[in-house]
Amino acid sequence: MKVNKNFAELSESYLFSTVAKKQRAYQAAHPDKEVIRLSIGDVTKPLAPAVIEAMHKAVDEMASAETFKGYPPEYGYDFILDAILLNDYKSRGIDIERDEIFLSDGAKSDCGNIGDILSPENRVAICDPVYPVYLDTNVMNGVKDIIYLPCTAENDFVPSLPVQVPDVIYLCFPNNPTGMCASREQLAQWVNFALENHCLILFDSAYEAFITDDTPKSIYEIEGAESCAIEFRSFSKTAGFTGVRCGYTVVPKALKFDGMSLNAMWARRQATKFNGVSYITQKAAQAVYSEEGKAQNEETLAYYRRNASLILSGLTDSGFRCFGGVNSPYVWLEVPRGMSSWEFFDDLLERCQVVCTPGSGFGKNGEGYVRLTAFNTYERTIEAVNRIKAAFGK
Numbered sequence: 001m002k003v004n005k006n007f008a009e010l011s012e013s014y015l016f017s018t019v020a021k022k023q024r025a026y027q028a029a030h031p032d033k034e035v036i037r038l039s040i041g042d043v044t045k046p047l048a049p050a051v052i053e054a055m056h057k058a059v060d061e062m063a064s065a066e067t068f069k070g071y072p073p074e075y076g077y078d079f080i081l082d083a084i085l086l087n088d089y090k091s092r093g094i095d096i097e098r099d100e101i102f103l104s105d106g107a108k109s110d111c112g113n114i115g116d117i118l119s120p121e122n123r124v125a126i127c128d129p130v131y132p133v134y135l136d137t138n139v140m141n142g143v144k145d146i147i148y149l150p151c152t153a154e155n156d157f158v159p160s161l162p163v164q165v166p167d168v169i170y171l172c173f174p175n176n177p178t179g180m181c182a183s184r185e186q187l188a189q190w191v192n193f194a195l196e197n198h199c200l201i202l203f204d205s206a207y208e209a210f211i212t213d214d215t216p217k218s219i220y221e222i223e224g225a226e227s228c229a230i231e232f233r234s235f236s237k238t239a240g241f242t243g244v245r246c247g248y249t250v251v252p253k254a255l256k257f258d259g260m261s262l263n264a265m266w267a268r269r270q271a272t273k274f275n276g277v278s279y280i281t282q283k284a285a286q287a288v289y290s291e292e293g294k295a296q297n298e299e300t301l302a303y304y305r306r307n308a309s310l311i312l313s314g315l316t317d318s319g320f321r322c323f324g325g326v327n328s329p330y331v332w333l334e335v336p337r338g339m340s341s342w343e344f345f346d347d348l349l350e351r352c353q354v355v356c357t358p359g360s361g362f363g364k365n366g367e368g369y370v371r372l373t374a375f376n377t378y379e380r381t382i383e384a385v386n387r388i389k390a391a392f393g394k
């Protein structure tokens with residue numbers, strides 16, 4: 001019996017456990033102080049009432065023989081696929097077809113599982129700093145040729161085209177952790193690069209719902225992307241589904257590599273290894289697209305956006321150089337010169353009782369930054385910003 005030795009190649013991440021440990025230690029030593037977490041990486045507002053109502057109704061349907069549902073279709077019921085098509089694509093002038101959409105239990109699974117249909121011989125390009133899932137799943141799959149695309153203040157945190165041509169490129173905008181977006185022109189550069197070099201773009205659009213201006217929400221808003229890109233979407237940040245679990249992946253039929261259709265391969269992969277999303281969850285997702293659901297979710301998104309904007313303006317006023325915070329729940333703060341991410345983390349905890357996430361935990365180029373998030377309450381976010389202003393402001 002042999003194991004997948006690639007797992008031994010994974011580097012251990014102590015980021016979130018160390019953050020939690022330091023927070024606990026501080027709180028234990030200062031029981032009278034209120035610690036505020038601007039490090040929360042999960043949504044905090046409850047599901048929209050329209051979603052809850054749809055779930056209750058679906059549960060009731062499961063209780064009677066006439067309306068009971070067994071295995072769902074592998075790729076999603078037509079009612080949800082049609083709602084996705086209409087609301088997320090057709091209404092934005094994007095011509096995607098129903099059998100190009102695959103409903104799933106979330107974008108994290110799909111970002112990892114996509115490796116099943118790709119060769120480990122590929123050269124894979126990953127941004128630095130980055131959402132750790134892309135790197136770790138490639139290491140597990142035995143991908144050896146991984147190149148890093150630096151995302152720094154110099155390139156506005158959108159990677160420049162690499163000299164070494166990769167086979168696969170992971171892009172995520174609005175970005176986690178930097179909170180930055182790629183413009184239409186920047187995305188078009190990447191799409192053209194991928195088309196010219198016959199590479200595949202894996203586009204993670206988990207935060208598209210935070211976009212309020214004409215920044216592209218989908219890679220397919222860029223001409224030619226259907227011939228070079230797969231897109232991952234999720235109801236997690238869009239509609240508070242982190243605990244419900246639902247997302248989807250778009251694999252256009254125009255994607256042909258090595259004489260094979262990626263759409264057919266992904267369909268086969270999902271049908272073999274995945275038995276579909278629960279009916280109750282699909283009804284919940286459908287309700288996200290109802291008029292009430294849209295309005296209710298928009299309120300929640302506006303709440304988070306207001307927090308992000310508060311953090312961005314408050315910290316900028318205090319003299320910090322900040323990025324992101326627009327079209328995104330994340331603010332990326334440049335720590336004072338001469339300090340490391342962790343040194344600033346400790347300083348912020350000591351002086352303001354505010355917890356952040358050290359950027360160095362997201363990759364080498366995250367060193368010198370920390371991530372602040374918009375997922376705490378409005379009141380506590382104001383309090384945290386006021387404390388930072390009082391401690392650091394000029």
Ligand SMILES: *Cc1c(COP(=O)(O)O)cnc(C)c1O
Nearest residue numbers: 106107108131176206234236247
């Ligand atoms: C939160 C997040 C996701 C969503 O993952 P789910 O599995 O759908 O909850 C995907 N990508 C990034 C970068 C994220 O931050």
